[in-house]
Amino acid sequence: MKFSLNPITAKKLRxxxxxxxxxxxxxxxxxxxxxxxxxxxxxxxxxxxxxxEGKWYFPTYGAIIPGRTFGLDYDYATxxxxxxxxxEKEPERGWVLMPPVPYDPIENCYPGExxxxxxPSFAERHFLGTDQLNRDVLARVVYGFRNALIFAGCYIVLTxxxxxxLGCSMGYFGGRLDLFGQRLIEIWSQVPFFFVxxxxxxxxxxxxxxxxxxxxxxxxxxxxxxxxxxMRSVTYKEKARDYVHxxxxxxxGNTRIIFSHVLPNVISTLVTFAPFSVAAAISALTALDFxxxxxxxxxxxxxxxxxxxxxxxxxxxxxxxxxxxxxxxxVLVTFIGEAVREAFDPKKFTIYR
Amino acid sequence: MTPPDSTPPLLxxxxxxxxxxxxxxxxxxxxxxxxxxxxxxxxxxxxETVGLVGExxxxxxxxxxxxxxxxxxxxxxxxxxxxNLAPMGCRQLKPHRRHIQMIFQDPVESLNARxxxxxxxxxxxxxxxxxxxxxxxxxALALLDxxxxxxxxxxxxxxxxxxxxxxxxGIARALALNPKLIICDEPVSALDVSIQSQVLNLLLDLxxxxxxxxxxxxxxxxxxxxxxxxxxxxxxxxxxxxAGADELYRNxxxxxxxALISAIPEPNPRRERERIVLTGDVPSPINPxxxxxxxTRCPHVQDxxxxxxxxxxxxxxxxxxxxxxxx
Numbered sequence: 026m027k028f029s030l031n032p033i034t035a036k037k038l039r040x041x042x043x044x045x046x047x048x049x050x051x052x053x054x055x056x057x058x059x060x061x062x063x064x065x066x067x068x069x070x071x072x073x074x075x076x077x078e079g080k081w082y083f084p085t086y087g088a089i090i091p092g093r094t095f096g097l098d099y100d101y102a103t104x105x106x107x108x109x110x111x112x113e114k115e116p117e118r119g120w121v122l123m124p125p126v127p128y129d130p131i132e133n134c135y136p137g138e139x140x141x142x143x144x145p146s147f148a149e150r151h152f153l154g155t156d157q158l159n160r161d162v163l164a165r166v167v168y169g170f171r172n173a174l175i176f177a178g179c180y181i182v183l184t185x186x187x188x189x190x191l192g193c194s195m196g197y198f199g200g201r202l203d204l205f206g207q208r209l210i211e212i213w214s215q216v217p218f219f220f221v222x223x224x225x226x227x228x229x230x231x232x233x234x235x236x237x238x239x240x241x242x243x244x245x246x247x248x249x250x251x252x253x254x255x256m257r258s259v260t261y262k263e264k265a266r267d268y269v270h271x272x273x274x275x276x277x278g279n280t281r282i283i284f285s286h287v288l289p290n291v292i293s294t295l296v297t298f299a300p301f302s303v304a305a306a307i308s309a310l311t312a313l314d315f316x317x318x319x320x321x322x323x324x325x326x327x328x329x330x331x332x333x334x335x336x337x338x339x340x341x342x343x344x345x346x347x348x349x350x351x352x353x354x355x356v357l358v359t360f361i362g363e364a365v366r367e368a369f370d371p372k373k374f375t376i377y378r
Numbered sequence: 379m380t381p382p383d384s385t386p387p388l389l390x391x392x393x394x395x396x397x398x399x400x401x402x403x404x405x406x407x408x409x410x411x412x413x414x415x416x417x418x419x420x421x422x423x424x425x426e427t428v429g430l431v432g433e434x435x436x437x438x439x440x441x442x443x444x445x446x447x448x449x450x451x452x453x454x455x456x457x458x459x460x461x462n463l464a465p466m467g468c469r470q471l472k473p474h475r476r477h478i479q480m481i482f483q484d485p486v487e488s489l490n491a492r493x494x495x496x497x498x499x500x501x502x503x504x505x506x507x508x509x510x511x512x513x514x515x516x517x518a519l520a521l522l523d524x525x526x527x528x529x530x531x532x533x534x535x536x537x538x539x540x541x542x543x544x545x546x547x548g549i550a551r552a553l554a555l556n557p558k559l560i561i562c563d564e565p566v567s568a569l570d571v572s573i574q575s576q577v578l579n580l581l582l583d584l585x586x587x588x589x590x591x592x593x594x595x596x597x598x599x600x601x602x603x604x605x606x607x608x609x610x611x612x613x614x615x616x617x618x619x620x621a622g623a624d625e626l627y628r629n630x631x632x633x634x635x636x637a638l639i640s641a642i643p644e645p646n647p648r649r650e651r652e653r654i655v656l657t658g659d660v661p662s663p664i665n666p667x668x669x670x671x672x673x674t675r676c677p678h679v680q681d682x683x684x685x686x687x688x689x690x691x692x693x694x695x696x697x698x699x700x701x702x703x704x705x
Contacts, residue, residue, distance in 0.1 A: 031492055032535055267488035271551065274446045275502045276475035278468070285501075289492045 034293065040368040047364020050357040057354075061171040068164045070129035072105035077112075077119035085124075126150060128161035130168040130325040135159045142340035154342040156333050160323075162343055166350045168325040172237070173354075177306035179241050180248075181299060187249040189288075189295070192256025197264055197283060203257070214250040221247060226318040235321050244309055252298070259291045297369050300362030304355050311351060327351050386460075388591050389422040389445065389559055394454035394464070396440050396615075400664060413663045414440040415451070416615035419690065422559070427585065427592040429606030429623065431599060431638065433660055437615040438595045442561045445593065446480045447471055458559070476506055476555035483564040485544035489536040495522070495547055496532040502554040521550040525580060542573035549580065553588070562594045566601060578605055599642050603627060608696070611635045614671040615663055617690065621697040631699040634672050670702070678705060 042048050060067065065085050075082035077095050084090050089102040096118075097103065109121035127150055128134060134155060145154040153162040191210075195203045225243045229235050263269065264287060272282050313319035314328020322329065327347050334344025396415040415437040422428050430438045443449045445456055447463055456463040463474060482488035489498060499518035503509055509517065519529050525546040536544055545565060552560055562581065566574040582605060584590060596602045602609055602623075609626045611619045611634065619632040630636045637654040644651060656675045661667050667674050673683040682702055693699040 033491060033537070267482045267484060268490040270443075270448050271480070271482060271488045271548070272490075272501070273448060274475065274478075274480045275551070275555070276472045276505050277501070278472075281505065286490055290490070 037293065037368050041364055044364040044367055046360050047367075050360035050364070054354070054357045054361065057170070057357075058174060061167060061174060064167050064171055065124075067124050068126040068128065068130075068161075068167045069124045070105065070127060070132055072109070072121045072123050074122040075105070075108070075119065076121075079119075126152065126161065126163050126167075128164045130160065130164040131323040133159045134161060142337055142343060144340070145342050153346045154340065156330065156343050157337055157340070162330070162346050165325040165330055166327070166346050169327045169330065169347075170350065170354070172320065172324065172326055173307045173310055176237060176241060176310050177303045179237075180245060180306040181302050183241070183245040184249040184252060184302065185295070187245070188252025189256050191249075192253035193260045193283060193288065193291075195253065196257040196260030197279070197287065199261070206253075207257070210250050210253055213247075216247060218244075218247040222313060223316075223318050226313075230321070235319070237320060240310070240313065240319060244306070244313075248305070248309075252295075255298070256291065256295070259294065260287055263287045263290050293369055297362070297366040300358050300365055304358045304362070307351070307354060307358075385424060387421045388424045388459065389420075389593075390455075390457040391418055391420040391441075391445070392455040392457070394418045394420075394441065394444060394456065395452045396437070396444050396449055397452045410664055413615050413666055415444065416663075416666070417454070418612075418615070418617055420610060420617065420620075422591060422593060424558075425585075425589055425591055426607040427594055427605055429602035429609040430593060430595045430612060431597060431602050431609060432612035434597060435660055435663070436612045437663070438612050439563055440615075441612070442480065442563050442593060442595050445559075446478050446561050447475075448480075476502070477558045478561065479552035479555065479557040479559075480561045480563060481545075481548055481552050481565045484568045485541055485548050486536075486568075488548050489544060491536055494533055494535050495527075495539075498536070498547060499532075499550055499554060502551065506555060517554070521554055524553065524584070525550045540573075541569050542577060545569060545573075545577050546580065549577075549584070553584065556588075557590070559591045559593065562592055562596075564596050565594075567596065567598060574601065581605065599638060611638065614660060614666055616671060616700065618672065618700045619698065620690065621694070621699075625694070625697055629694070629697070631693050631697070631705060632672075632701050633676050633678055633705060670700075678703065 041051075065071075066073065069085060071084045073083070073085055075084060075095070082090060082094075084103070084105065092099040092101060092103045095103055095108055097108065105121055105123060106127055109123055109127075112119055112121055133140070134151075140158055142157050143149075143151060143155040143159065145151055151161055151163070153166065156162055156165065191206065195206045222240075222243050225239070226235055229239050269282055269286055272286055277285075310319060310326070311328040311331065314326040315332050316328075317332070319328055320326050327350060330343060330347035331351070334340075334347055337343055394415055395413070395417055397411040397413050400410045400412055418437075418441060420428070420441075430441065432438050440449065444451045444464075447456075447466070451464050454464060458474065458478065461474060463471065463478075466474070493501070496515065496518055499521050500514045503514045503517060508514070515532075519532060522529055522531055527543060527546055527550070531539070531543075531547075536547065539547065545568075549565075565581070566577050569577060578601065581592070585592060592605070594602060594605055606623045609621065609623050610617045611626075611632065613634050619626065619630065619635045621629075621631075626635065627639060630639055633654075634656075637656050640652060640654045654677070658675050661671070661674055667684075669685045670676070670683040670688050673679045676683065680702070686702065688700045688702050690698045690700045693704070
């Protein structure tokens with residue numbers, strides 16, 4: 026059977042494409058996400074291509090290449106910027122092609138020198154300057170974006186998985202499960218989320234360190250509740266419709282009714298929440314990082330950059346980059362969300378009622 | 379069509395009750411019951427059409443839903459081909475499901491908008507594990523042909539069809555598993571008048587060709603008379619009169635039936651006829667009146683009606699009525 030879009034979905038996608046602002050935002054964000062996925066090629070302290078004494082090297086991906094390979098006097102990872110500077114003096118031995126931004130997000134670019142934020146400089150290829158530990162701000166913004174995306178992606182998948190399955194079963198099976206499930210969720214959603222995160226973070230850092238998994242777990246644990254309400258009520262509504270009864274009369278079991286009838290009719294409206302969940306996830310991560318309860322240093326993150334920036338206001342490029350990036354992404358996501366909501370609004374498509 | 383008494387009836391409903399609990403209050407619940415169906419006996423024979431009429435809220439749809447076991451009846455038995463379906467659970471019911479199908483009132487609501495017509499018609503085969511992919515497609519196309527839709531409909535989606543066509547899809551789906559009994563829950567009341575007769579004739583043709591048995595639920599008496607062999611009149615969850623279609627129209631015995639029949643619009647404006655106008659509303663099934671359920675609106679009410687519940691009693695050949703008096 027060939028894959029074909031349901032015409033209703035196709036129509037919604039067409040409508041989405043017609044909403045200019047949302048579609049343009051979507052394109053920009055998609056390009057940004059695409060770029061962040063190949064960030065190693067664009068922002069990296071490893072060279073893209075090295076030609077050395079008749080041999081080709083592509084150090085971007087894969088194991089580190091020790092300095093001795095290139096006739097340097099050390100066994101640790103090659104500093105390709107130094108190598109580049111050296112080979113420029115003796116071009117007959119080879120050459121090095123560096124990425125557009127030749128810095129890593131976690132390296133201190135001027136070891137041995139006094140740590141201070143450096144202003145943006147095109148000559149040194151610090152396009153957005155450095156932070157107070159001499160790390161390239163652009164590199165940190167780009168990799169921070171990637172971390173935020175990974176976080177938001179996992180966040181969405183997990184919260185939806187929990188929220189949809191619980192909400193759907195509460196709405197579908199009803200009865201005691203619904204009654205007690207709802208009360209439990211009501212109580213659970215009253216737990217102050219930030220305090221718990223802070224407590225867990227302090228315990229976990231004592232145990233061996235916060236990482237993306239822990240942080241994700243804690244944040245997801247307290248944010249799946251809102252979807253269950255929505256899922257519960259729409260499932261409840263869909264369940265009472267005649268097409269579900271028709272399936273029941275034919276002999277469809279619960280599993281079949283839920284996965285083949287109810288969910289497909291509900292998911293499309295759930296899509297409208299996704300962009301706002303992304304925005305929520307990114308803001309939550311940034312907020313936690315800003316407070317210092319998020320990912321451990323030296324992980325690049327926007328919240329950490331913001332914190333540095335606000336304590337180094339004399340170096341405005343730090344706070345401006347982090348804030349600009351955060352704002353750009355949140356605005357894009359919100360525009361997309363708005364357009365998705367408009368395109369998927371069921372009211373424009375229902376003939377009846 | 380009077381069925382021979384020797385063959386066992388296809389469907390036999392005995393003392394069927396469907397009470398819905400109504401929750402009231404937070405702590406001290408005094409559960410009240412909505413007596414949607416309150417003791418119905420009905421026998422349906424092979425190949426006949428039993429019409430079920432009554433005002434909205436009289437329990438006729440609930441009765442239909444009990445028979446296809448969308449609802450689990452509170453009390454009573456539904457004997458279908460020797461099995462009592464009433465107490466059966468989901469699993470036990472599955473092999474019987476294919477013999478009793480339902481056609482729904484609203485063809486927009488009863489078709490899943492996300493499935494193509496092909497998917498809708500093949501689902502019964504998928505559920506009951508009949509045939510492989512190609513066979514199922516062949517069967518679906520045959521079904522489309524049977525209900526008079528072009529084969530090209532197979533890849534289309536419900537919203538691309540008109541109301542009448544959608545109802546045909548619903549009928550095709552009901553026919554998919556070669557059922558013996560089809561519950562038609564007001565199958566034409568959501569359609570345009572011009573389409574109604576087409577769909578009704580389709581149902582009649584199908585009945586003739588496939589030997590189907592119908593329970594036809596409707597509130598339009600003209601429609602019911604056209605299609606039914608026997609008609610049961612329901613009032614407040616009970617059957618108040620049951621008779622052959624012509625007999626009922628010519629010789630109605632229950633005052634409620636008379637009122638219903640007198641309400642049928644008469645095409646000939648010159649013809650004089652008696653119009654019985656009922657006063658008041660149907661009493662709430664949560665708080666049904668004592669005695670005869672109809673006594674609050676009956677023009678012939680006596681003291682006995684307020685106390686004693688009339689049972690269905692014979693009132694002629696194939697004619698039963700639940701009234702204390704021979705009116």
